[in-house]
Amino acid sequence: MSAVRLAVPDEVMRRIRAHGVDTYPHECCGALLGRDGDGRREVIELVPLANHRDDSPRNRFEVMADDVRLAEKMAHEKRLELVGWYHSHPDSPARPSEYDRDHAWPWYSYVIVSVQKGVACDVTSWRLQEDRARYEREEIETVAHPVGI
């Protein structure tokens, strides 16, 4: 697979950061709807989702399958695809944990925002490699507004 990149509108980026700040010191998570094709992937909209995991909300989140189905349905209705997910790492770097790797599929873009002491810092995006051994970092290209493919 050649180098991957993800186009994200400014507004979506702003909302990912804001969601991470809002839920700090707990994690936030949500779905990314967009388009994928010809080596280019673009996020158009985000769908914030609830964290269903209450035993350790500070460093674990879980979006139940029903919410995933809902996000898929929303994408379908808007003629978009569910291209990935975002979540926050409160007071941790914006890179995937072992736990993240165990609970992921290839293809999806996994965007992580690091929220340090309540302030949104780095935002990175990752794709799980096919052998599940590691993530490949995907470059985020911020765009002024969705441009379509």
Place this chain on the structure above:
Amino acid sequence: MAVKVIIPTPLRAYADKRESIEVQAATVAEALAALTTQFGDLKKHLFAEDGKLRSFVNVYVNDEDIRYLQRDQTSVKAGDTISIVPSIAGGAPKRGRVFPWPRKR
């Protein structure tokens, strides 16, 4: 009995780019076994090394989560549709335990 298994977008690359596959099966377990026999590369994304479904992988028969039916022994009949849906689980590293990433080999 022929049942339809819907392949989620992220896994289509391992199933001939197909959106759905028809398999012959009487239970969910048989359907998933038939699917992963036909498309071996799907296996590691659905099953953990111990052979159990990965904890974030959910299976629905028509619109019912098999956890509320008979799990993988849930029977299926001709015309049923099986969907594979991920839960999205993730987490920040535990405080003070930052993993080296990417992992060195």
